[in-house]
Amino acid sequence: MARTKLNERQLDVLRRVCHGETPITSDDSGLAATVYALRNRGLVTTTRTDGRWSAAPTEAGLRYLAHTDATPAPCPSAYAPSTAPDAAELIIRLQQSGGTLHITNPIPDERARWRRALHAARADHLVPDGHHLQHTGRNKGDLVITLRPGPPPRHSTPSNETVPVPHDLPLERLHPAAATAHIPACPDCQPRTRRILHALCHAAEAKNYTIRNPESVQQPAC
Structure with a gap:
């Protein structure tokens, strides 16, 4: 049994290890640190073959997940947790919440951390194929981040106007x-x-x- 409560990212990875359709392996490099943290708690084990590792649940991991998922969750809120996630966790939270996160009027430092996670998700190509990220509340008010299907909207560009120049003018x-x-x-x-x-x-x-x-x-x- 884990000594401390798992965060949402660790729980999501543990669920994937226990019940996912495809195993988590060293090819999932973005999940390696989380897998190692679960392994240190005795919830998963990793086996290495031909230079590649794959994760599998332990009995303790299965019991922990069964106990956690059987515990009634609090009523869902329309608002996301106030702690800003990293880029990978941002995408996971968006997918788990149906595509929208609503952060109520965050303080400036918190707003900046959410925006950094948003920028990193784009820069590191973590946005799922066929989707794009949008957000409102860049500088004030509620911050709403949305994962939308389809390509990002095209920004309008100025038309290529030509300015006629007179050939001769006193x-x-x-x-x-x-x-x-x-x-x-x-x-x-x-x-x-x-x-x-x-x-x-x-x-x-x-x-x-x-x-x-x-x-x-x-x-x-x-």
């Missing part, structure tokens, strides 16, 4: 910002550079941007 017809700007270009390039800047100024103003020259810009030598 200085007096240039946009004031283009006419007076200090431009780090050689004298031969100045006219076309100012026409490009003129076109960009008008394109920006068409989108309700305000154009102005910096108060002081040092012109480099050509």
Whole structure:
């Protein structure tokens, strides 16, 4: 019998060892530390063949799991435990909770730990195939993490607009910002550079941007 109560990750791995359809082996490298912790408690054993180990339950492990699963669980809450998990445990919790974890207004440090677990799950490719992670409450309020089927939503990208540049334009017809700007270009390039800047100024103003020259810009030598 284990000397201390197992956490949810250890219980999940013990259930897989005892009743899983496929054995846990050294190929499941992300579970190795948990398997070793269960072995140290006498709940599982590992046998090695051809350089690979596989886990199997002990009698103590079977008794512990039978006793734990027979104990009535508290009423399920809509909210996840406040302790932030590591990346692998985050995915397990999401799968066990039906795909959504709701953390009520966590303190900043706790919120940051949940977000680090979320980022690590993506970066380490722990998200199950055919699914993606989403979350709301990045900086304030309740933090809700969801494991959703399908590819992640595509972020909209700006359209590839072209800005027409006049081939020739007298200085007096240039946009004031283009006419007076200090431009780090050689004298031969100045006219076309100012026409490009003129076109960009008008394109920006068409989108309700305000154009102005910096108060002081040092012109480099050509």
